Amino acid sequence: MDPLEALEHLGLVLPSPPAPGGNYTSAKTAGNIVYLSGVVSQTADGILTGIVGLDRSIDEGYAAARACALLQLAVLQKHLGSLSKVRGILTVNGYVNSVAGFAESPKVINGASDLFLAVFGEAGRHVRAAIGVSGLPRHALVELQMTVEV
Amino acid sequence: MDPLEALEHLGLVLPSPPAPGGNYTSAKTAGNIVYLSGVVSQTADGILTGIVGLDRSIDEGYAAARACALLQLAVLQKHLGSLSKVRGILTVNGYVNSVAGFAESPKVINGASDLFLAVFGEAGRHVRAAIGVSGLPRHALVELQMTVEV
Amino acid sequence: MDPLEALEHLGLVLPSPPAPGGNYTSAKTAGNIVYLSGVVSQTADGILTGIVGLDRSIDEGYAAARACALLQLAVLQKHLGSLSKVRGILTVNGYVNSVAGFAESPKVINGASDLFLAVFGEAGRHVRAAIGVSGLPRHALVELQMTVEV
Numbered sequence: 187m188d189p190l191e192a193l194e195h196l197g198l199v200l201p202s203p204p205a206p207g208g209n210y211t212s213a214k215t216a217g218n219i220v221y222l223s224g225v226v227s228q229t230a231d232g233i234l235t236g237i238v239g240l241d242r243s244i245d246e247g248y249a250a251a252r253a254c255a256l257l258q259l260a261v262l263q264k265h266l267g268s269l270s271k272v273r274g275i276l277t278v279n280g281y282v283n284s285v286a287g288f289a290e291s292p293k294v295i296n297g298a299s300d301l302f303l304a305v306f307g308e309a310g311r312h313v314r315a316a317i318g319v320s321g322l323p324r325h326a327l328v329e330l331q332m333t334v335e336v
Numbered sequence: 337m338d339p340l341e342a343l344e345h346l347g348l349v350l351p352s353p354p355a356p357g358g359n360y361t362s363a364k365t366a367g368n369i370v371y372l373s374g375v376v377s378q379t380a381d382g383i384l385t386g387i388v389g390l391d392r393s394i395d396e397g398y399a400a401a402r403a404c405a406l407l408q409l410a411v412l413q414k415h416l417g418s419l420s421k422v423r424g425i426l427t428v429n430g431y432v433n434s435v436a437g438f439a440e441s442p443k444v445i446n447g448a449s450d451l452f453l454a455v456f457g458e459a460g461r462h463v464r465a466a467i468g469v470s471g472l473p474r475h476a477l478v479e480l481q482m483t484v485e486v
Numbered sequence: 487m488d489p490l491e492a493l494e495h496l497g498l499v500l501p502s503p504p505a506p507g508g509n510y511t512s513a514k515t516a517g518n519i520v521y522l523s524g525v526v527s528q529t530a531d532g533i534l535t536g537i538v539g540l541d542r543s544i545d546e547g548y549a550a551a552r553a554c555a556l557l558q559l560a561v562l563q564k565h566l567g568s569l570s571k572v573r574g575i576l577t578v579n580g581y582v583n584s585v586a587g588f589a590e591s592p593k594v595i596n597g598a599s600d601l602f603l604a605v606f607g608e609a610g611r612h613v614r615a616a617i618g619v620s621g622l623p624r625h626a627l628v629e630l631q632m633t634v635e636v
Binding site: 217218219274276277278279282284285286287288289290291292293295296299300302303311312313314315316317318319320333335 | 360366371373470473479
C-alpha cells in the first residue's frame with residue numbers, strides 16, 4: 187500500500203513540517219540515507235509538553251512519540267517529494283523527558299515504531315534506542331531523531 | 337585471530353541475543369554498515385540494574401558496558417552469520433544510568449571499548465560518545481548503541 | 487572561501503585536537519562519511535565545566551558548544567589533512583549538561599551550528615538533535631558528536 191494511503195486508512199493527515207529553530211536543516215541526504223533532525227512532540231494544538239512519571243502517563247508519552255513520527259513523515263514528504271521514495275526506516279533514537287529512574291521509555295517510543303510499521307509494513311522496521319533524559323527543547327515530552335533509507 | 341577464538345581466549349561465550357521489546361529489530365544493514373539497536377546490560381542472571389554513583393560503582397558500570405558489548409556481538413553473529421564478516425567497529429554510543437553530575441561515564445564505557453579492541457584488534461577501534469542519563473529501559477545500568485562496518 | 491581563511495576572518499585558531507580518553511579513536515571514515523567521537527567543551531585554559539540553569543548561563547553554554555565545534559574542526563583537520571576535503575557537515579548531536587527540565591538546549595547548541603555555517607557556508611548546514619542530560623564526562627558543559635561528508 188502507498189504510505190499516504192496507509193496514513194489515510196489510519197485516519198491521519200500529514201501535518202506541516204516543523205521549521206528548524208536555528209542554523210540547521212530538517213533533512214539532509216548523503217548517499218542513499220536521509221538524516222533527519224530531532225523533532226519534538228507537537229500537534230496542531232501546540233507542543234506536547236511534560237515529564238513522564240511526573241505529570242504525564244506512558245500513554246501520553248506514546249501519543250507524543252506517535253506525533254513525532256508523523257512530523258518526521260511530513261519532513262520526509264517535503265524533502266523527498268514523495269513518501270514512496272522511502273525504501274525503509276533505518277534508525278530511530280527516541281528521547282523521553284522523564285523523571286530520574288524512569289524505566290519504561292521503550293513503551294513510550296513504541297508510539298513511533300508502531301506508526302512506522304503501520305505505514306511502511308516490514309520496511310518500516312528499524313533499529314532504535316530509547317533513552318530517558320532530563321530535559322528536551324521547549325519542554326517537549328518526546329524528541330525523535332532518525333535516519334531513512336531511500 | 338578469529339573473533340570467536342579471541343572470545344574463547346578471553347574465557348567468554350556468546351550469550352543468546354536479546355529479543356527486541358517492541359516493533360523494531362536488533363540489526364539492520366544499509367550498504368556496508370550494520371546499524372544495531374541499543375541493548376541494555378544483561379547477563380544470563382538477568383538485567384544488570386542500578387545507578388552509578390548511587391548504588392553501583394564505576395567497576396560495576398564497566399562490567400555492565402562489557403556485558404552490553406558481548407550482547408551486541410551475539411546480535412552481530414546472528415545477523416551476519418559470522419563475526420568474521422566484521423570489517424571494523426565504527427561507532428559506539430554508551431548511555432550510563434547515573435546520578436546527576438556524574439562525570440566518569442568514559443570509564444564505564446571503556447568496558448565496551450576494551451572488549452572490542454580485545455576481540456577485533458585495531459579494527460575494533462571506534463569513535464564513541466559516553467553520556468550520563470537519568471533513566472534507561474528496565475532500570476539497566478548501561479545501554480549501548482552502535483554501528484559496524486562489514 | 488577556504489575554511490581556514492574563514493576561521494582566520496573570525497579571529498579563530500584551530501586548537502590541538504583532544505586525545506581520546508580510552509580505547510577509542512577521534513575519527514573514523516567509512517565510505518565518504520567521517521564519524522567523529524563526542525568531544526567535551528574545552529579551551530586552552532581547560533575544560534569548560536558546569537551545569538546550565540544551575541551555575542552557567544545559556545550564553546556560557548553557547549560559547550562551550552562553539553568551543554566543541556572548533557575542537558571537532560581540529561580533529562577533522564588532523565584526520566583529513568585539510569579542512570578543504572569537507573564536502574559538508576552532515577549530523578550534529580549536542581548534549582547539554584543541564585538542570586532537570588531545561589528547555590533551551592537548542593539555544594546552546596546554536597553555538598556549534600552557527601560556527602559551522604560561518605566556516606563552510608551552506609555546506610555547513612546540518613541536521614541535529616539537542617538534548618539536555620544529567621551528566622557529561624569531566625563535568626563538561628557540552629558534548630558534541632557529529633558526522634561529516636567528504
